[in-house]
Amino acid sequence: MSENNNGQKNSPQRMKRGGPQHGPGAMLAGGEKARDFKNTMRKLTKHLSVYKFSMLIVLIFAIASAAFTIVGPKILGNVTTELFNGLVKKISGTGDIDFNYIEKVILILVGLYVLSTLFSYIQGWIMSNVAMKVSYSFRKEISEKINRIPLKYFDNTNQGEVLSRVTNDVDTLSQTLNQSLGQIITSVTTVIGVLIMMLTISWQLTLVAIIVLPISGVLIMAIVKRSQVYFKQQQDYLGHVNGHVEEMYGGHVVMKAFNGEKESVEKFEGLNEQLYGVAWKAQFLTSIMMPLMQFVGNLGYVAVSIFGGYLAAKRTIEVGDIQAFIQYVRQFTQPIAQIANISNILQQTAASAERVFEFLEVEEEVAENTNAVILDKVEGKVDFKNVHFGYNEDKIIINNFSASIKPGQRVAIVGPTGAGKTTIVKLLMRFYDVNSGAILVDGHEITEYTRNGLRSMFGMVLQDTWLYNATIMENIRYGKLDATEEEVIAATKAAHADSFIHTLPDGYNMMLNEEASNVSQGQKQLLTIARAFLADPKILILDEATSSVDTRTEVQIQRAMDNLMKNRTSFIIAHRLSTIRDADIILVMDNGDIIEQGSHNELLSKGGFYANLYNSQFENSEAS
Incomplete structure (x- = not known):
């Protein structure tokens, strides 16, 4: 992977398999409730305060819409009373039905309902706009947060868990705002308004209703x-399922190569079964809320009908008032049931919001230096001074590492697996900060630069090539986003990649798939070298850049890297010791220490650790 300014990306094959991890980014344990509902909702309210003007309009329009609907039954009750009294007069011969009055009232009623619908539509439109803006804001914050979180967080958290917070949890928040917030306002307004209207008709019937x-x-x-x-369990288990699917999809070649299909399916079925179990219970409890509320409401409805008939028989209230009151009872119980249902949705929203805020509050990298050093010209001098480092503070793996590299030198770092070679590179790029000691670039500690400023000095070509779903032109241009086509082509020619690109369908405009499997491993490596050429860094890091290709391709890549390393300080990590014979300095590491250093010939003449390592490789190759 060639990279400039953009940090490092773990390949799916290197991700930890299995269930949720238990580091700082681990998910909440299944079964745990949202720990602080009130505090979470307070944070969410604060987040929404940016849109307080829009929310105020939504509140006003929702109240107005509910108010116009609430007035309707009372007016309709007057129509019923007029019809009843008119019929009585007509039967008794003392009068007739006043249809002019009824026509006017019905027209007013139609107007009120039209206004109610219009106001409801407007508040829904505004609320949808706010919901989408909030979703956009949360995803933007999460995206920016990802770039500020130290790599140790991602060492203990699978990709699916992070994706679940970006997608599922934010979607839950968006749906609640879009569908439920306006309904909450309308329901509360309806309950209060209907209660007032019922009291104006009969306090006795109101008492029965409540x-x-x-x-x-x-x-x-x-x-x-x-x-x-x-x-809460549903959201957590959803993260488990997403994580497993993401890992298995990303590493499907490895999974198939080791006949892991059965184990993968069994694990998915287990996780899916867990998700099904809690999701079924959550949705079942949600679904029975409304029927229960309707049943209780119907009990009140029956009681009001019986008692209302009794009062009408005694002429305590008008017939139209009974009809209006019965409508109000229905309007009274329905929003209560809706509020009950929404309260359940709010619990799910709180669980999702808590997970989002937990991620946004993860400890970030050490703050940037406010008085950062900006170099007019990068020379490429690098010094390590008594560096100590451990991924866990109680387990130091780099012990008192010191080295001085002059500008333009080629430095090879060799040693057995686990010696700390790649860790040194991560410290140099400041993916991690040293526990003690210092690393200097051109005489300044790397902490004196901004991270972007520091990483802009480096170019990387790694064993795990990273190419994304875009054209070859766009993938190479990733090293310098404003590069012209001519600059990109010049970089590919320097990397000996131009010739094979012309043999591909559509050439530079060929679209790479998500796994970049429609080009060979060697071709991918040449493309990443071209990307590094385009970035034109002063310091290079080549980490096992030729270990996964055949000998013929290795020669071609080595030729491209030789061009790339000219007049640049280069750090070369290689297991194939034959590829680093021309290095100016070879640092031999074992257990986090430099145990030998010198040129290839000097180290061979010493007959020490490097000589044994070098000779063992050739003995193995001859034996094979």
Whole structure:
């Protein structure tokens, strides 16, 4: 992978397989409730405060829409009363039905309902706009956060878990804002407005109607208390499933090569079964909320009908008022059921919001230096001074590492697996900070530069080539985003990649697939070298850049790298010691220490660790 300014990307094959990890980025344990509902909702409210003007308009329009709907039954009740009284007069011969009055009232009623619908549409449109902006804002913050989180977080968190927070959790928040917030306002307004209208008709009937509220409240609290646990588990298990699918898809070649299909499917089925179990319980509890509320509401509806008939018989209230009150009872119980249902959705929203905020609050990298050094010209001098480092502070793997590299020198770092070679590169690029000691570039500690400024001095070509789903031209241009086509072509010629590109369908405009499997491994490596040429860094890092290709391709890549290393300070990590004979300095590492250093011939003449390592490679090749 050739890279400039953009850090490092782990290949799917190097990701840890299995379930959720237990480091700083591990998921909340399954079954755990949202730890702080109130604090989470407070943070979410603060996040929404940016759109307070739009929210205010939504509030006003939702209240207005509900108010126009609430007035309707009272007006319709007057029509019913007029019809009833008119019929009585007509039968008794004392009068007739006043159809002019009824026509005027119905026209007013139609106008009110039209206004209610219009206001509801406007508030829904504004709320959808706010919901999309909030989703955009959260995803933007998460994307920016990813670039500020230290790599150790991703060492302990699988990709699917991060993706789940970017997609599923943010989508849940968006859907709640889009569908439920306006409904909450409308429902609350309806409950209050209907209660007032019922009191204006009959306080006795109102008392009968609200008797059902304590029953509803007890049911709501019982269901919400249980459902919140399952909604939290649902979001967590969804992250498990996403993580497994992401890893298996990314490493499907390895999985198939080791006949891991059965194990992969069994693990997926286990995770999917867990997700199904909690999702079913969460959705079941949500689904029974509305029927229960409707059942309780119907009990109140029956009680009001019986008692209302009794009052009408006594002429305590008008017939039209009974009809209006019965409509209000229906309007009263329906929003209560909706609020109960939405309260359950809010629990799921709180669980999702908590996961999003947890990610946004993950400890970030050490802050940038406010007085950062900016070099007019990079020379390429690198010094390591008594560097100590461990991925875990209690387990140091780099011990008192010191070395001085002059501008333009080729430095090879060799040693057995686990000696700390790649770790040195990660420290040099400041993917991790040293525990003690210092690394200097051109006389300044790397902490004195901004991370972008430091990494812009480097170009990387790694064993794991990283190409993305775009054209060959765009992949090479990744090294310098504003490069012209002529500059890209010049870089590919220097990397000996231009000739094979012309043999491909569509040449530079050929689209690479997501795995870049429609070009060979050697071709991918040449493309990453071309990307490094285009970036034109002063310091190069070549990490096992030829280890996964055949000998003929290795010669071609080696020729391209020789061109690339001219007049540049270069760090070469290689297991094939035959590829680093021409290095100016060879640093031999073992267990985090430099145990030998010198040129190839000097180290061979010493007959030490390097000589044994070098000779063993040729003995093995002869034996094979």
